[in-house]
Amino acid sequence: MNWSRTHTLIAGLGLLALTNAVALLGVAYNRSGEPEATLRLTQRDLRTPYQWRGNRENSGLALSLIWRVLNEQSTETQPYSWRYGGTGGTPPWLDKAKMETLGFDTSAAAAYSDRSRTRYEKQLPRDVLLVLELDGPTYQRSLELATQYVAREEAKLASSPGDQNLGKRVKNAHEALESETSRNSRLFVVDAGLDAAALRAKYPDAGRYAIVRGQVRLESLDRNSEKVRGYVSGLSVGSINVPFALRDVFGSAEQVNDIDQRNRAPFEATVAFGKRLEPWITEAAKK
Amino acid sequence: MSASSRTEAQQRADEIRVFQKELDRLEREGVLTLSDDQRRAVAEHQRSLLAQYAQAFDIDRDTQSRQLSIGMRVASFLGALALAASVFFLFYQFWGLFPATAQVGILLAAAFGIFGATFVIQGRDATGYFTKLAAMVAFACFVLNIAMLGQIFNITPSDKALLPWAAFALLLAYTCDLRLLLAAGILCLIAFISARTGTWSGMYWLHFGERPENFFPAAIALFFVPQILDHRRFQGFAAIYRVFGLLTLFLPMLVLANWGQISYLDFDRTLIQGFYQVLGFVGSAAAIWLGTRRHWPEVVNTGLTFFVIFLYTKFFDWWWDIMPKYLFFLVIGLSAVLLLFVFKRLRAGGFKAAGEASA
Numbered sequence: 001m002n003w004s005r006t007h008t009l010i011a012g013l014g015l016l017a018l019t020n021a022v023a024l025l026g027v028a029y030n031r032s033g034e035p036e037a038t039l040r041l042t043q044r045d046l047r048t049p050y051q052w053r054g055n056r057e058n059s060g061l062a063l064s065l066i067w068r069v070l071n072e073q074s075t076e077t078q079p080y081s082w083r084y085g086g087t088g089g090t091p092p093w094l095d096k097a098k099m100e101t102l103g104f105d106t107s108a109a110a111a112y113s114d115r116s117r118t119r120y121e122k123q124l125p126r127d128v129l130l131v132l133e134l135d136g137p138t139y140q141r142s143l144e145l146a147t148q149y150v151a152r153e154e155a156k157l158a159s160s161p162g163d164q165n166l167g168k169r170v171k172n173a174h175e176a177l178e179s180e181t182s183r184n185s186r187l188f189v190v191d192a193g194l195d196a197a198a199l200r201a202k203y204p205d206a207g208r209y210a211i212v213r214g215q216v217r218l219e220s221l222d223r224n225s226e227k228v229r230g231y232v233s234g235l236s237v238g239s240i241n242v243p244f245a246l247r248d249v250f251g252s253a254e255q256v257n258d259i260d261q262r263n264r265a266p267f268e269a270t271v272a273f274g275k276r277l278e279p280w281i282t283e284a285a286k287k
Numbered sequence: 288m289s290a291s292s293r294t295e296a297q298q299r300a301d302e303i304r305v306f307q308k309e310l311d312r313l314e315r316e317g318v319l320t321l322s323d324d325q326r327r328a329v330a331e332h333q334r335s336l337l338a339q340y341a342q343a344f345d346i347d348r349d350t351q352s353r354q355l356s357i358g359m360r361v362a363s364f365l366g367a368l369a370l371a372a373s374v375f376f377l378f379y380q381f382w383g384l385f386p387a388t389a390q391v392g393i394l395l396a397a398a399f400g401i402f403g404a405t406f407v408i409q410g411r412d413a414t415g416y417f418t419k420l421a422a423m424v425a426f427a428c429f430v431l432n433i434a435m436l437g438q439i440f441n442i443t444p445s446d447k448a449l450l451p452w453a454a455f456a457l458l459l460a461y462t463c464d465l466r467l468l469l470a471a472g473i474l475c476l477i478a479f480i481s482a483r484t485g486t487w488s489g490m491y492w493l494h495f496g497e498r499p500e501n502f503f504p505a506a507i508a509l510f511f512v513p514q515i516l517d518h519r520r521f522q523g524f525a526a527i528y529r530v531f532g533l534l535t536l537f538l539p540m541l542v543l544a545n546w547g548q549i550s551y552l553d554f555d556r557t558l559i560q561g562f563y564q565v566l567g568f569v570g571s572a573a574a575i576w577l578g579t580r581r582h583w584p585e586v587v588n589t590g591l592t593f594f595v596i597f598l599y600t601k602f603f604d605w606w607w608d609i610m611p612k613y614l615f616f617l618v619i620g621l622s623a624v625l626l627l628f629v630f631k632r633l634r635a636g637g638f639k640a641a642g643e644a645s646a
Contacts, residue, residue, distance in 0.1 A: 005406070005410075005462070008458060008462040009406055011458055012402050012458055013399065015455055015458065016399055016402060016429065019433060019451040020432065020436070023433060023436045023440075023442065024391070024436070027436075057376065057379060057380045058380075058383070059381055059383030060379075060382050060383035060438070062438070103489050115553075118556070119553055122549075124485075125490065125491045125494055126489050126490065126491060127491045213443055236444060237441045241438060243387060244384075245386065247383070276443065277443075278442060278443055279441050280440070280441055
């Protein structure tokens with residue numbers, strides 16, 4: 001059979017149609033039936049990506065999910081880590097046993113030679129399922145830690161009242177508590193696994209827990225430690241497109257682009273996670 | 288003899304021009320004299336061929352039109368890239384002003400519409416320059432189409448998108464005889480095969496570039512494509528496959544020869560680097576040998592380029608810190624002279640072999 005222009009035309013149109021059909025049917029399947037989870041997020045948990053010179057012409061709007069991990073050990077040394085989210089972290093539950101269940105080889109960590117360390121650290125991030133918890137026990141624990149931090153700094157200042165440095169630390173601790181109470185995201189990554197059904201059975205509240213795809217990697221070993229730690233490095237779908245009909249809810253361009261977030265118009269958005277664990281905004285309203 | 292493509296027709300026209308010049312020279316020097324009838328028959332045959340080619344393929348009939356063609360080719364290449372970028376930014380600037388159904392409608396209409404337009408233009412454009420522009424825009428529209436569907440509906444990023452992009456680019460490349468789109472299709476294939484190779488070890492596909500060995504299966508596959516599939520109808524396509532195959536092989540080798548710690552191999556870093564340095568030298572030397580033997584100039588040139596890069600990076604590692612700069616550059620210069628002698632001998636050997644073969 002000679003390949004003619006008509007064959008090419010049919011093949012090209014077929015390829016375009018098939019690819020679009022696969023993509024759109026996937027979307028329809030994801031959004032069919034009851035969502036796998038539905039979270040009611042606010043301006044604390046959703047943020048517009050930073051607008052830079054290169055994407056200033058983009059007329060679309062996408063909101064980033066501001067997720068955090070709680071590491072109680074680091075709150076002593078890094079009090080400001082409470083302020084920021086979406087940048088990854090090493091939660092205590094992501095330990096040796098958990099990393100092994102996620103497919104990482106942690107055996108090399110026990111050996112002290114440089115080569116076994118290299119073998120251990122060479123492992124690249126893996127695609128796993130992460131559990132996001134909204135305004136749950138982990139956020140309450142974070143709030144508690146911020147309160148304890150304020151109390152500790154105030155006690156130190158009380159023992160040396162004239163110390164300007166301690167005074168500054170108390171002021172910072174109060175700011176951190178204020179941020180944690182009213183501005184920081186309440187969305188925490190609290191677990192990881194490979195089986196969505198097992199994770200849903202463990203976290204049945206679909207209004208508080210959402211299962212999403214994300215990446216986890218091994219954290220480099222400390223020089224004098226063989227402790228295996230995992231690092232949550234990102235979500236596969238980190239930002240959610242805002243539908244045209246809901247665009248006005250998220251404020252003017254100035255408010256949307258405000259990096260400080262203090263002047264942001266308050267809103268509440270309902271984000272559904274479908275059968276393929278892909279999110280979409282179903283409702284949004286100004287508060 | 289009839290030509291099946293513009294490139295083939297152009298090649299024949301160039302050969303006719305060279306033949307005419309040489310014939311004039313031979314007649315002036317008294318080596319060959321054609322009778323009037325013979326001269327008339329040859330001239331008539333060639334005139335008829337050129338007229339036929341000019342009508343069917345709009346070939347360059349003289350040096351001046353050839354020079355202008357080069358300018359048109361450059362303009363067409365730059366225009367294709369600029370138009371593709373323009374389509375992307377046009378959608379980017381206005382897509383937020385439409386609801387999702389309209390966004391999808393615009394993306395589909397653009398992808399289908401420009402693909403159809405490419406066909407119409409190809410039917411009317413004997414030069415191929417406007418077809419190249421349209422085909423490149425059609426490919427950009429399809430890439431934009433799938434990428435934006437992902438963004439609009441928050442679809443999890445997947446390496447599988449690279450496969451239809453590659454298929455579409457290759458379809459346009461083979462239909463419209465476009466090397467630019469062949470390169471685009473090959474790049475999509477390299478990314479897809481490498482990502483798949485990477486995911487076998489469990490990594491998240493977007494990190495495939497962090498283990499250069501992931502590129503090796505794609506390199507081998509590309510190099511052998513022109514051996515398995517006959518590309519004689521598509522001038523320059525086989526060479527592009529071979530060049531991309533070699534680049535996909537030697538660039539990762541070069542990276543591993545300097546940063547052994549990112550290899551899959553579980554050996555000491557310096558041992559891995561040494562292994563890939565040796566492999567780089569042997570591989571590039573083998574490419575030069577194979578290219579010379581099979582008369583693939585692009586393979587010889589790519590092999591030679593990488594042989595020199597491997598050699599000079601080693602010189603740099605060994606001597607940059609311990610030698611005075613004048614001595615370092617003297618060694619580089621002398622090594623270049625040595626390479627010239629080696630290639631002169633190879634060239635002479637090639638001529639001798641060709642002479643014996645013709646005798």
